[in-house]
Amino acid sequence: MPSSFGFELKTLQAFVFVVETGNLTEAAKRLALSQSSVSQILAQLEESLGIQLMDRSVRPMAVTTAGRFFYDRAQGILEAAEITSKEMRKADFKLLRHVKVALVDSIITAVGKPLIDVIRNRTQNWSVVSGQSHLHSHMLLSKQVDITISDDPLDDYSGLMRQRILQEPFVLAVPINYRGGADISSVLQSLNLIRYTSNSLIGQQIEKYLRRNQLSPESHLQLDNSFAVMSAVASGIGCTITTPLCLFQSGVGLHQVQLLPLTDKLLRNISLVSRENELGDLPGTIARDCKRILLESYVNVVTAVFPWLSADITGGEAPLGKKASLGEKAPLGEKAPLGK
């Protein structure tokens, strides 16, 4: 099949040899072809490109300006082809070349360092972007990233592989000196609700929950990040509905607020989503590592302060505290197993 580019690698090789030797006969020797063949190859190359690469008015023929430009490009193409050829022959695909991961802010703030270490150890090259989860779906579908770790499992799209790495309950966060009733109606009667902005996924989930429970607190304060929300709660401005991970990643001390359970349970899932059949077992491996990291760096810390949360924070199907993240036995409060 003729190449749609107007040249093939072998043709480029011949042209490069002609330029480097300045001589068809010498180039032909290097290529183990006849001088005639090289002459024809060169003529066909010029015809298909529609431009003169060699000046034949002088002997030996000289390269034209266009030819000089094409020579530089041809060298680059041949070098890339050679590298690719060597890499393919080595056939070492245990490490993927470049993996791009999008992480929801709460994950990267809470466990970013160990998680990036995991990605670094599993790939040759990597890049991580953060941001709000609603932006990640488009990036994954348009192949701007390879993996997302966020609270959006992209259930509406096919051809994706999803692995839940954390399930946690939404909770009521109230100032540390709050002494009123523990149910949400009582809390909202005495405290302003500090909301997450409605364009965030977590904000939308909370709004849905409020409508379902026929609660319509006034909207005085709407903030776009967990640090701002939790700082406002800690300083006594009001209460919020959030998750333990959001509190954990906010940087506000766990002892600076009270957490109360929601009577009508609302859960938040953090999932690792990747395109099917593209990355081998890497997504599964990273998902397992994520669960381990979350158990060690987050769950154990949070449940030490709020033991009643241990029943509701799970990774995968089983409660993280009871069956550990990797199917290992690590009761909450005990040291999670290190390493793989």
Added chain:
DNA sequence: TGGTTTATAACGGCAACTCC
């Protein structure tokens, strides 16, 4: 003018394709 380099016509080998 002879040696060197390049272009071109004619031809062969081979793989892919078609037809029976």
Added chain:
DNA sequence: GGAGTTGCCGTTATAAACCA
């Protein structure tokens, strides 16, 4: 599956152009 056809790629032979 085998025979015929086609097109591509390469070769040889040779003519033409260039240079010292």
